[in-house]
Structure formats: structure tokens, C-alpha cells
Amino acid sequence: MDDWHHRRSARDAVAVILQGCATHRLSFWAWDAADWAAILGTSGNAFLTSYPRWARTSARSYAIALAYLFGFTELNLLGSVGRGAVARKVFGEAIIDQAVEQVTSVLHGWGQRSPQVAVRTASLVCHALLLNRSPLLADLSEDALDGLRANMSIPYSLRANIHSLHRALAALGFVGAPRPPARLPLAPVEGVDPVWAEWVQRWHDTSPLPVSSRKGRRNQMLRMGRWLAAEHPDIQEPSQWTRELCAAWVAAVDRFRIGDFTQNDESFRDRIGEPLMPRTKSGLLAGARQLFRDCQEWGWILRCFDPARALATPRSISALIGPDPRVIADDVWAKLLWAGLNLEHNDVYTDPVGRKHPIELLRALALTWLFAGLRSDEIVRLRVGCIRWQREDVALPCDTDEMLDKDAVCLLDVPVHKTGTAFTKPVDPIVGQAIAVWEAVRPTQPAVLDRKTSERVHLLFSYWAQGIGRQYLNIRIIPALCAKAGVPTADVRGNITSHRARSTIASQLYNAKEPMTLFELQAWLGHRSPSATQHYAKIAPTTLAKAYSDAGYFARNVRTIEVLIDRDAVTSGQAAAGEPWQFYDLGHGYCTYSFFEQCPHRMPCARCDFYTPKDSSKAQLLEAKENLQRMLANVPLTEDEQAAVDDGQAALDRLLERLIDVPTPDGATPRQIAAPATASLLPIVAVNQRK
Numbered sequence: 001m002d003d004w005h006h007r008r009s010a011r012d013a014v015a016v017i018l019q020g021c022a023t024h025r026l027s028f029w030a031w032d033a034a035d036w037a038a039i040l041g042t043s044g045n046a047f048l049t050s051y052p053r054w055a056r057t058s059a060r061s062y063a064i065a066l067a068y069l070f071g072f073t074e075l076n077l078l079g080s081v082g083r084g085a086v087a088r089k090v091f092g093e094a095i096i097d098q099a100v101e102q103v104t105s106v107l108h109g110w111g112q113r114s115p116q117v118a119v120r121t122a123s124l125v126c127h128a129l130l131l132n133r134s135p136l137l138a139d140l141s142e143d144a145l146d147g148l149r150a151n152m153s154i155p156y157s158l159r160a161n162i163h164s165l166h167r168a169l170a171a172l173g174f175v176g177a178p179r180p181p182a183r184l185p186l187a188p189v190e191g192v193d194p195v196w197a198e199w200v201q202r203w204h205d206t207s208p209l210p211v212s213s214r215k216g217r218r219n220q221m222l223r224m225g226r227w228l229a230a231e232h233p234d235i236q237e238p239s240q241w242t243r244e245l246c247a248a249w250v251a252a253v254d255r256f257r258i259g260d261f262t263q264n265d266e267s268f269r270d271r272i273g274e275p276l277m278p279r280t281k282s283g284l285l286a287g288a289r290q291l292f293r294d295c296q297e298w299g300w301i302l303r304c305f306d307p308a309r310a311l312a313t314p315r316s317i318s319a320l321i322g323p324d325p326r327v328i329a330d331d332v333w334a335k336l337l338w339a340g341l342n343l344e345h346n347d348v349y350t351d352p353v354g355r356k357h358p359i360e361l362l363r364a365l366a367l368t369w370l371f372a373g374l375r376s377d378e379i380v381r382l383r384v385g386c387i388r389w390q391r392e393d394v395a396l397p398c399d400t401d402e403m404l405d406k407d408a409v410c411l412l413d414v415p416v417h418k419t420g421t422a423f424t425k426p427v428d429p430i431v432g433q434a435i436a437v438w439e440a441v442r443p444t445q446p447a448v449l450d451r452k453t454s455e456r457v458h459l460l461f462s463y464w465a466q467g468i469g470r471q472y473l474n475i476r477i478i479p480a481l482c483a484k485a486g487v488p489t490a491d492v493r494g495n496i497t498s499h500r501a502r503s504t505i506a507s508q509l510y511n512a513k514e515p516m517t518l519f520e521l522q523a524w525l526g527h528r529s530p531s532a533t534q535h536y537a538k539i540a541p542t543t544l545a546k547a548y549s550d551a552g553y554f555a556r557n558v559r560t561i562e563v564l565i566d567r568d569a570v571t572s573g574q575a576a577a578g579e580p581w582q583f584y585d586l587g588h589g590y591c592t593y594s595f596f597e598q599c600p601h602r603m604p605c606a607r608c609d610f611y612t613p614k615d616s617s618k619a620q621l622l623e624a625k626e627n628l629q630r631m632l633a634n635v636p637l638t639e640d641e642q643a644a645v646d647d648g649q650a651a652l653d654r655l656l657e658r659l660i661d662v663p664t665p666d667g668a669t670p671r672q673i674a675a676p677a678t679a680s681l682l683p684i685v686a687v688n689q690r691k
Contacts, residue, residue, distance in 0.1 A: 013062035033074040043079035065089035076153030087126040091135035106168040110465040111443040124158045192225035195236040220287030226261035239301040246310035253284045278320040282313045323534045325503035326493040335485035340366040348480040364438040371431045373505040376498035380468045382460040386413040387432040473498040503536045510537040589613045593665045608664035
């Protein structure tokens with residue numbers, strides 16, 4: 001029955017073409033694309049309307065196949081046409097199925113196993129073979145694939161898979177690896193003198209800085225050009241700059257506001273008119289220094305001034321810039337750690353439809369961000385086999401007999417990064433365990449080009465034959481962790497981004513119970529100098545408070561002295577009559593002077609009339625009283641008195657010498673009192689020292 005149906009459809013297709021010859025009074029080999037479209041119909045409904053006799057057959061599909069064999073290739077003029085059906089009729093089912101199976105098997109090996117991918121891949125392969133007019137994958141050259149990309153008749157949903165098709169063909173050995181996508185062209189320059197714009201573009205094309213750095217410097221230099229066009233239109237190139245003009249530029253930058261002399265203000269629409277941040281001002285001046293320094297070094301202009309001095313950042317600006325790590329609060333960070341340890345697939349992908357990464361990859365990626373202290377670029381560029389375990393106990397390189405237990409930590413190999421070469425750092429075992437779980441289920445992936453080292457590597461976080469993007473953490477992982485932890489995606493320091501974890505982990509290691517030193521933290525973070533590490537490690541307020549308390553600032557400047565209160569003298573009214581009732585214990589005697597804190601001789605007591613020796617009968621009677629109240633009083637010390645306490649007899653002698661002619665509370669000076677030798681005097685001591 002099926003064979004009869006196909007033979008009937010094929011005969012009907014021939015009848016359609018012959019009827020078209022009769023209608024147009026022209027042979028089919030002379031038809032152009034418009035004639036074929038008129039005969040075959042611009043849609044399925046149009047064909048059925050024109051040929052109602054063959055409405056129940058698949059005559060149109062066979063007619064399109066015949067038209068293709070006769071040279072008609074503009075299938076997009078026929079509306080929605082099943083390319084797979086046409087390709088199988090033209091080339092044969094067996095050879096088409098074999099070609100589709102070759103491509104899909106490679107993609108399935110890379111992890112692209114969803115039914116949608118299989119359907120789109122089959123349709124795209126048929127498109128490519130029909131456009132190339134050959135059923136062989138080996139005939140699909142790079143030029144043919146470029147033509148496939150440029151063919152706008154292919155649906156967008158299929159064009160998005162052309163890169164995967166190219167990579168699959170490269171893995172099969174039919175073509176070379178696809179070229180990296182071309183960078184977006186730079187935006188047209190506005191408001192800048194053409195001569196200055198040419199100089200800036202010349203610098204941009206010559207500079208060896210990374211692409212992102214060149215782009216940022218270029219924008220700063222164009223901002224200079226807009227300022228020149230408005231304030232100094234006669235200055236068109238760097239060779240015309242003088243020290244006076246440099247001073248004017250520095251002053252202008254100090255007064256700039258957001259939106260001044262910029263081309264695109266969309267990202268700062270809500271902040272137009274606000275003053276620039278100190279770092280932005282410093283960056284503008286650094287861009288100017290870079291331009292003139294490079295132009296002088298490359299011999300483009302004469303060395304008329306020193307950019308480092310003429311365009312130096314003023315101290316009023318540089319003083320406002322310093323290390324300020326954006327640390328995430330401990331309570332928020334603890335919740336994020338819990339979320340990462342308990343991450344589920346539906347926490348990241350709430351939409352049941354669409355391409356999804358395996359949960360093993362998501363957990364390994366989240367835990368690496370939470371525990372490893374790496375930059376986002378370092379995380380996505382980690383390579384397969386980057387984890388190494390310490391399987392034996394290791395003696396620590398110190399004088400003690402301490403041993404580092406096996407499996408206490410695992411070692412993570414970090415690739416070449418922003419500021420240095422590759423290095424190895426210890427991380428928590430949970431990171432190594434999560435990465436090991438992912439590597440166990442990771443599909444075989446093709447080697448890709450490392451954008452920093454230009455070498456072919458196997459990326460750890462690769463799926464569907466492509467690595468995780470640098471923004472995947474900020475766009476997908478971190479919002480999912482925040483939602484699971486019940487914390488906002490922003491705090492007082494700004495959005496919670498991938499780089500803030502680096503500062504948070506560094507600060508926690510720096511403030512631990514047994515903290516890492518600055519140099520150890522420098523090695524762990526991979527910095528070239530400790531000054532860079534200071535931008536990540538921040539002393540916690542609690543750590544600073546403990547250090548302040550341990551320093552004993554209050555105890556150093558205040559001493560505790562015992563005070564005896566004679567309650568009998570107070571209740572009997574003798575105190576009101578002038579009798580002493582308050583006795584300050586000096587260790588060697590008592591002082592009855594009511595304003596003891598104001599007495600200059602309280603430390604080296606001159607033993608005036610207010611002094612009572614402890615070996616006197618009066619002191620013994622005082623201590624024998626039952627109704628005696630003992631109190632402690634804090635007495636602040638002057639610098640000289642503190643020196644006498646800390647430095648001993650020599651400082652005390654100097655203090656006595658300075659006070660020899662200073663009157664005591666009873667009016668006489670120590671010289672007049674003829675006090676005993678100062679060597680026999682004791683300093684004020686605390687009650688706990690007195691015992």
C-alpha cells in the first residue's frame with residue numbers, strides 16, 4: 001500500500017510539472033525561480049488550491065524534489081518545506097540517515113542529547129546537503145558552511161546550531177575547526193575632531209594591551225578629544241599638548257561630572273550630573289599618561305614634557321583611593337555556603353524547557369566559587385585533571401614534629417591568570433570531591449583554544465562542546481544561590497558578583513583563629529606583590545577589637561587604686577567638720593587629700609600633712625575599724641607617671657626632680673618638707689599588685 005502511495009504521488013508530481021509546461025507554454029528547463037514557485041505554490045495550501053485533484057497525495061513533495069533535480073534551489077520561495085523529506089527523495093533515505101547519524105553521534109558524545117537538538121540537527125544537515133547539492137558530509141567545505149551562515153532563508157532556530165554542526169564536522173575530520181566569532185565593531189566616534197580620532201585609533205591598533213584594556217583606554221582618550229573640541233578646538237593631535245594644557249586637563253577632570261563629554265550615557269542614565277568617583281578621575285588621568293607615554297616611546301611625538309609629572313593624579317584625589325575589599329557579611333556568606341552545599345537542579349533551572357547543564361557540573365561550579373577564591377576567568381578556564389590529592393601524611397617544613405594528615409586538603413592547579421603564571425593552591429576537600437563527581441560523568445569534549453595561552457586544552461567546565469561563559473556565574477549560579485539562601489542579590493556594597501567571593505574568602509582567612517600571614521595569603525591568591533593582596537584582605541572589626549583589647553590601652557593609661565571610706569566619720573558628722581574620711585591606699589601609706597586625682601605628687605608622694613604612713617598608730621586604728629568600706633577607683637596617669645610605672649626607678653627619679661619645687665596640697669614643696677630619699681618611695685600599684 002505504501003509503495004503504491006509513493007508511486008501515485010510521483011506520477012502526480014510529473015503531472016503537475018507537465019501541466020505547468022502546458023499552462024506556461026514553456027519547457028520546464030527554461031523556467032526561472034519565480035515560474036517554479038508559481039507552479040509548486042508558495043505554500044502547501046496554495047498548492048492544494050491550484051491542484052485539487054492531487055490534494056490527498058504527497059505530490060508537492062515529489063514535485064519539489066524533481067524541481068531541485070532540474071536546478072531549482074530557491075526552496076525558501078515555497079514557504080515551509082520539509083527539507084528532510086526533500087533530501088531523502090533526492091539523495092535517498094539511507095545516505096541521508098547515515099549523514100545525520102554521523103553528526104548526531106558526535107553531538108551526543110558531547111552531551112547534546114535532548115530530542116530538540118536531534119531534530120534540529122537532522123533538519124540542519126538536510127539544509128546543508130541540499131544547498132551544497134551533495135549528499136556527502138565530506139563535500140561540506142568551510143566556504144559552504146560560511147554560505148550556510150549567510151543564508152537568511154534558514155530559520156533562526158537552525159542557524160543557531162550551525163556552529164555546533166561545524167565543530168562536529170571538524171571532529172569527524174571533514175573541515176578545520178571553526179574560527180572564533182568576530183568581535184563586534186567599535187561604535188562610530190562622535191563629537192571628536194577627526195585628526196584626534198585618527199591618533200586614538202592608531203594607538204588602539206598599535207598597543208599590546210589586552211582587548212578590554214585597549215577599549216577602556218580608547219574611550220578615555222576619546223573623552224579627552226571631546227573636551228578638546230569644546231574647550232581647545234585648535235588642539236588636534238598629541239604633539240600640540242603643553243604642560244599648561246596638561247594642567248588644564250587635570251583641573252577639568254577634577255571637576256567632571258557623570259555624562260560630561262561622553263558618547264553613550266545609557267548605563268548611567270539615573271546618575272547624570274553626579275560628581276565622578278575618585279577612581280574614575282584617576283583612570284582618566286592614567287589614560288592620558290598612557291597615550292603620551294606610548295606616543296613618546298614609539299617616536300610618534302617629541303618628548304616635550306614628562307607625562308608622569310605633568311598628568312599626575314593630584315593628592316586630593318589619590319588620598320581618597322585605597323584598598324577597600326567588598327566583603328560579603330558573614331551571616332549572608334554562611335547562607336550562601338549552605339545553599340551551595342545543598343544545590344538542586346531546579347534551583348538553577350526553573351524552566352522545564354531549554355538546554356540545561358547537569359547538576360554535577362552546577363554543584364562543582366558553585367562550590368569552586370564558594371571555596372576556591374578564584375577569579376571568574378580562572379574558574380571557567382580550569383582544566384580537566386586540575387585536582388590532585390595528597391594521599392600520604394606530610395611533615396610540615398618547620399622545626400616541630402607536626403604532620404599534615406593525608407586528604408586534609410587537595411591541591412588545585414590554577415591556569416595562567418590576570419597577573420601571573422600558573423600555580424597550585426590548597427583548597428578544601430569538598431571542592432575536589434565535587435570536581436571528581438563531575439569529571440566522572442563529564443561527556444568527552446573537544447579541545448578548545450585557551451584565550452590567554454593560545455593552546456589547545458580540555459576545559460573542566462565544558463558541555464555541549466563549549467565552555468561555560470565568564471558571566472554564567474553572575475547570571476545563573478549566584479542568583480540561584482541567593483534565591484535558595486533567601487538573601488538579596490545585592491547589599492550595601494553593591495551586587496553580589498563572582499569577584500566578591502574572592503575578597504570574602506581572603507578576609508576570612510586573614511581573620512581566622514590562626515590566620516594566614518599577608519605573604520601566605522599573597523601566595524594563595526596568586527598575587528605578584530603584597531600590595532595587591534591588601535585590596536582583598538580586610539581586618540574584621542572583631543579581630544581589630546580583640547587586638548585593641550589585648551594591647552591594653554586603657555589599662556596602660558589608667559591604674560586601679562584602693563580607697564578606704566570611714567563610714568563612722570561620715571555618719572557621725574566628723575567628715576563635715578573637716579576630719580578625713582577618705583583614704584587613698586598608696587601601698588606605703590594613706591593619702592587623705594580629697595582631690596587626690598588633681599595632686600601632682602600622687603605618684604611620687606612628697607608625704608605632706610595629708611599623708612599617713614602605714615606603720616603609724618593612726619593607720620593601724622583605721623584598719624581596725626569595723627565600719628570601713630573598701631572601694632576601687634581608676635586614676636588616669638600622665639605620660640611622666642606612666643613612664644615611672646613602666647620604666648622604673650630612673651623615670652621616677654626624673655619625675656621627683658621635676659616636682660621638687662611644686663607645692664603639695666598643704667602648701668609646702670617637697671624640698672621644704674625634706675622628704676626621705678626618693679629611692680625608698682614606691683609607685684602607685686593596683687590592688688592585685690599590692691598583695
